[in-house]
Amino acid sequence: MKKGMLLSALLAGAVALESVAQVKYIEQLPQRKIEVxxxxxxxxxxxxxxxNISLREYYGDEKNQKDKVLISTLEKQLVKAVAEAGLPEKSLSISGVGGYQNYVDKKKKPASFLENKQYELKVNSPEKLDIILSKIDSRGVQYANIGRVDHSKKEEFKKQVKSDALKAAKSKAEYLLASIDEKLGKILEIRELDESINYPQPMFAKANVRAFAEAADAVTESDVQYQKIKITYRMQAAFEIK
Known part of the structure; x- marks a missing residue:
């Protein structure tokens, strides 16, 4: 009696173990998927x-080193011009301070030290810069050139490009599977591969914004051609094959 019960129990256990083994075997089968x-x-x-704008001190009477125009005077002109152009105060910031020796005789001995100051000005069009510089003493403007460009909605654009890249991956997977009579299943994995944001420098077709010759007293018309900012993303996705 006891031997029969023991034999039955052993047989039941063997069947159960076999069933578990089959389940494990099925679970370990490679999943059908496509990665694109x-x-x-x-x-x-x-x-x-x-x-980038640089202002520098100078003498009204250069020959006799008289009537010095201070950097503070030029800066006030710049700040006022920025405000009159309708730009917020934070659009203008100081990026550097320096100076140079002014030489007047043939022996190249420095006669005085003249201060210069660099600023970064944020505008939405080059025409704004023309208006601002036209209100500053031209002899006090050392140079004005573009340093960089950007876009106020860059983060929104990045999200859109990522989404479009993922949609492109899904579309690719769908038509590849359709070519072999298979259907796309659920998403299994998403990976962000590359981000590329290209900030091209502007190309100046004419003279740069303002003529800085000593006799210049008017803003030259700028003709700036801008290349576009290019945002690129690559996304990798794995999908189940039904």
Whole structure:
């Protein structure tokens, strides 16, 4: 009696173990899936232009080293011009302070020290810079050139390009599977591969914004051609094959 019960128990256990083994075997079968990469890009015209402006002290009477125009006077002109152009105060910031020796005789001995100051000005168009510089003493402007460009909605654009790249990956997986009579299943994995944001420098077709010759007293018309900012993303996705 006891031997029969023991034999039955052993047989039941063996069947159970066999069933578990089968389940494990099935679970370990390789999953049918497809992995693809999608790419998307967007080009946008920059709406944030960052100009470098340098002001420097000078003498009204250069020959006799008289009537010095101070950097503080030139800075007040710049700050006032920025405000009159309708730009917020934070659009203008100081990026550097320096100076140089002014030489007047043939022996190249320095007669005085003249201070200069550099600023970064954020505008949305080069025309704004023209208006601002036209209100500053031209002899006090050492140079004005563009330093960099950007876009105020860059983060939104990045999200859109990522989404488009993922959609491109899904579309690729769908048509590849359709070519072999298979269907796309659920998403299994998403990986962000590359981010590329290209900030091209502007190309000046004419003279740079302002003529800085000593006799210049008016702003030259700027003709600036901007390349677009290019945002590119690559996304990798794995999908189940039904």
């Amino acid at each position: 990469t999608g790419t998307a890009e967007m080009e946008v015209v920059p709406d944030e232009l960052y100009f």
